[in-house]
Each structure stands twice: as C-alpha cells, then as structure tokens.
Amino acid sequence: MTKIGIVTALRAEATCLTSDRLTPCVPVHLSEQLLLVLSGMGASRVNAATNALLSEGVDALISFGTAGALDTGLKAGDIIIPENIIDSSGKVLSLSSSWRDKTVQQLRQGPARVYDGNMAAGDTVIAGIADKHALHEQTAALAVDMESALITATARHHALPALTVRVIVDAAD
Numbered sequence: 148m149t150k151i152g153i154v155t156a157l158r159a160e161a162t163c164l165t166s167d168r169l170t171p172c173v174p175v176h177l178s179e180q181l182l183l184v185l186s187g188m189g190a191s192r193v194n195a196a197t198n199a200l201l202s203e204g205v206d207a208l209i210s211f212g213t214a215g216a217l218d219t220g221l222k223a224g225d226i227i228i229p230e231n232i233i234d235s236s237g238k239v240l241s242l243s244s245s246w247r248d249k250t251v252q253q254l255r256q257g258p259a260r261v262y263d264g265n266m267a268a269g270d271t272v273i274a275g276i277a278d279k280h281a282l283h284e285q286t287a288a289l290a291v292d293m294e295s296a297l298i299t300a301t302a303r304h305h306a307l308p309a310l311t312v313r314v315i316v317d318a319a320d
Contacts, residue, residue, distance in 0.1 A: 152200030153183045153209045154193065156294050160212035161185050172196050174203050186294065193294050197301040207246070207309065208302040210295040214266065214313035215273060217283035217290055225315045226259050229266035232311065233286045234296040239265075242299060243308035250310060264289040266311065268296030279319050290315060 152174065155161045161169050161183060169175060169185040172195045177183050182203055186196030197208065214227055221227075228251045232240045247263065254261045267288035273279055282291060295311040302309035 149180060149206045150204055151181050151207045151209060152197070152203065152205035153177075153181065153211050154186050154196050154200065154294065154298050155183065155212050156186050156188050156193065157212060158185060164211070172199050174199050188293060190297055193297045194301070197298055201301075201305060205307070207243075207307050208298050210292075210298040210309070210311040210313070212292065212294070212313060213316040214290040214292040215279065215317040216315045216319040217267065217273075217279050217286075217288050218264075219319045221262065221289060221315050222260075222318060223315055224259060226254055226261045227266055227290045227311070227313045227315065228254065228261060228263050229289070229295075229311050229313075230263055231265045232268055232296045232299050233265055233288055234268045234300070235270045237286075240296060240299040240303060242310055246308050246310050250312070262289055266295060266313065267291040269293050274317070276320055283319070 171187045174182045174184045184196045186193045265288045267286045299309045
C-alpha cells in the first residue's frame with residue numbers, strides 16, 4: 148500500500164484538504180494512505196516538513212498549493228501539473244511522469260483548465276510584472292512557486308516519486 152505525503156506551505160492551502168488546525172511540521176493522517184503536513188514558507192521549514200513525512204514512512208511526495216502565473220495565458224483557478232521544476236540555479240527536476248500523466252488526465256475531465264508544462268522555483272516571492280516576465284523569458288516556465296523544487300529534490304534524493312499540483316492565484320499581469 149502506497150503512503151503519500153502532501154506538503155503545503157500555507158494554512159489557506161491546507162484548508163482545501165482538511166478543516167483540522169495544523170501545527171507546522173506535524174503530519175496529520177487524512178486517511179490510512181494519505182498524510183498532510185503544513186510547512187510554512189522557507190527552505191528550512193519545507194525541509195523539516197518533508198523530513199517529518201519521511202519519518203512517517205511515506206512512499207511518495209506531493210507539493211500542493213498555489214502559484215503565480217508567468218505565462219499571460221494563465222488565469223486564476225487554472226491548475227498546473229508540471230512535467231519539470233526549474234530550480235533557482237537553473238537545474239531541471241523531473242517529476243514522476245506516469246503519476247503526473249494520470250493526474251492530468253483525471254483533472255482534465257473536470258471544469259478547470261489544466262496545464263502540464265514546466266514550472267519555475269523562486270527563492271523569494273516573484274510578484275512584479277517585470278520580474279515575472281523576465282523569469283518566464285529565462286525559463287519558459289508557465290508558473291512559479293517557492294516550495295516545489297525543494298520537495299521534488301527531497302523526493303529524488305530518497306528515490307521517491309513526486310508530483311506537484313498548483314493552482315494559479317496570481318496572474319502574470
């Protein structure tokens with residue numbers, strides 16, 4: 148039985164999955180096979196959260212939450228299930244293709260627009276239009292977040308599959 152760990156950085160993101168009040172870096176069982184942890188923002192918090200999930204014996208990791216659009220075609224509510232995450236150093240981290248493909252296929256049966264291109268990772272919030280445009284030009288990524296690269300790198304280090312599910316909340320313009 149696969150045990151999946153989900154990492155969210157923000158309480159608002161976590162409330163999409165549970166009404167429980169979460170303590171940062173303390174995993175909560177959503178079911179026998181599904182754990183959720185609130186990390187908070189920043190590399191040290193994300194690493195502590197993924198380590199907490201690993202200590203619970205998870206077999207796969209999901210980065211779940213919100214993202215900012217870099218591509219002007221994306222609108223609030225659009226879903227990104229990226230093929231790759233481009234970290235702040237330019238390194239490309241690939242995600243589990245079969246898991247990602249199945250997720251994209253399932254989500255495309257619903258009303259939301261679903262995209263599966265690349266996503267960039269920022270070390271800080273990328274909020275300005277000029278900064279978003281520059282990052283899009285540099286990476287050709289559709290969107291940006293701050294946690295997915297860290298979670299994906301941890302999964303890769305432990306030879307676990309990883310998936311990123313992000314909803315656009317901030318348009319590129």
